[in-house]
Amino acid sequence: MEQKGRGVGLVLFPCPLQGHINPMLQLASILYSNGFSIIIIHTQFNSPKSSNYPHFTFIPIPDGISDVLDSISDGFAFLSFFNVNRAVPLRDCLLRLLSDGAKEAERIACIISDSVMHFTQGVADSLKLPRLALRVSSTASFLAFTAFPVLRLKGYRPVSDSELETEVSELPPLRVKDLPAYNMDNIEKECQFVGSMVNHVKPSSGVILNTFHHLEESELAKFGQEVPIPIFTIGPFHKLFPASSSSLLSQDRSCITWLDTQPPNSVIYVSFGSVASMDEAEFVEIAWGLANSECPFLWVVRSGLVHGSDRIEPVWPDGLLELMISGGKGCIVKWAPQQEVLAHPAVGGFWTHNGWNSTLESICEGVPMLCRPCFGDQKVIARYVSHVWRVGLHLEINRLEGGEIVRNIRRLMDEKEGEEMRERVASLKEKAEVCVRKGGSSYESLQDLIARILSF
Template structure:
């Protein structure tokens, strides 16, 4: 899609007089990143001005740099409730009540957002055409609606995840959810309504009550149904069947415009400082020889799992790049690797606190990705043709894992208690076996389809045109 000059919309480069899109991401890395990538697409591809509202916690790094730009503004919401917002933020891992935290943040931000939106509309009422809101912020969306602002809902997960969320009430009505027991046989039950998912894949959080989950998902679906359109960071060749189910089930326009990270021109969105030296290390490794290990910005492990992971990587003899971010080990600010690990892996392994993941996954040396399977990580791996070892923990990660293993067949789940021999076998399977080579072949086929979809005439390119036309019609 060719870039459109800002002057085409009656304004200059400073954003004065240009149509303006308002945006509000959920303050988590996996939600901030696609929202800012979408903002970049609006600006660079359609010449739209953008105002990003953001919570007082996890403020985007771009906020300070862009604060003075007329066409790209950032507005802090709820500075006076920052401590309360910080207290609501989950600490990571399957023990956190994410559903409760999402609804708590949404409720906390409603009143301060109403005040912030009123001030912004006083300045930009003539040019503000709509608001893109994270679908987890239903309360924020309701405020915008009351102020007369049309809304679009951004889903930062895959289409497969939204289809599962849409089926949640039906499964509850049938008595499938909540499960009558935690019996292994029952949890492994296949869901006829949602192939290839099992009942266990719908257990989004071990600590959120069923009532909390049901309310959270109901509000998420209300956000989609009450919007003027749903935007998904995916592409048709990857999730065509589930995209059709969403269109038929929600009765609102659906825009599959991903992969956003391949369309955006690269606005920095990381909430953590990236260690760029790992790219220099990768330059010295052989093609497709390195296992990249990263469990995202929220998932965590205990100290025993850390030790078993470390020794499993040692025993595999495979080169690796391992991200161990601060607070990723439960009960410890700083991870302590076992004695002898550094000596045993010197020259073939590197540990960093955070990595430029997109650059890592596209690097010629990376041959596999051990991931928690958040949607951003899953999609980035797919789009660079990298097969996966999957270790999901919560939310949509189990759903994404099942699709990686059973639908796209580009990886496999690492199930059960983490143990070094299991890790050794899994790493060798992905990097060294014929089965791993076949997964890599299928992953590269999906990579090619992802490239095609964003080119002229491709499905995502066309969807962006349609989305921009919708916005300009408001």
């Protein structure tokens, strides 16, 4: 491969959450393969595993998170704290890098930062350093964020129980209940945060999207109208560079050996990501539903999956765990190599929280989904999975119940409805593969991104 960026350094600054670190490090690897030198500035909290990337330079900055972590109860509070408190350490670090780069004759072309780290635009502006924003979720979800002021004026934020099923005319096919939500206890602060994120993407030197043209064609057109800056649609990142080595959690590969013993398309893989959690009653209903579905399953039960507990193992009702794994019908692990799991021929369905990384990985491996979004823009993504791309079922019941779980697993895994979804997602898989090949839309957009960086 031609090393177009040789002699040019890039600074990347990820948001320190697993679902944000993965795509940032994938992007870093894509750019490194095109000759750019990579510097990762990162927090000490959730520090990336630098030993997995010996060709990158990793620089930690003080984050102050450990001092307040116990008082930060949700992701929204975490991101709000970070955006208020980290400008000075980041600016000091960039100043040193810019000075060192001048001495070593390798110029720093720009900083690439996660769009939720909106404070980085002000830091970059103060140093006259171009900033590219990385958006790690869907284009559709960002459009929902840009519409927040209008939605607030129309009374859709905060969400009213009487309007949950109302269609949002500005954002078809979303309903009020599908709108992104992070902090329902303080809508004013949430709207301010979202507004700052959107407003600090617009003056950036460009935005990088982890999606592909055929998946969100109409949404990308609207995005271009809302954000009139260069847009680089170069996803799916993981098709260009796998994310397994950037996992913050230790992967249990015994599940791959178990999958090898299962028939093709027979297993439902169940994982709710690295952050989402549920109460004990819901956890038990899921367990009974999986046990009674008579469908082989691989379930990721990580530490913290159940509210208020950081135990590695949850408390199981008497006999339930034994029932679930008896006869090799089920496999339970603390964390799995997800991309490899979804690519395994035994996996025929994915019960997911619809984080964007998980959703893209499922689409790219042709695996239909059972959708149970938890927070944030996952509800937007789940709505698109079920009603736009039609490659999944959306579990919209308020409280999960074992019998309903069994019914939906069978719809997905055994019935004609699920088979039709499998055919549609297989078509999307093919389109994703075409996009990243030479001449494809993502390939060409990557060339445009490289040219943009070299122009700084």
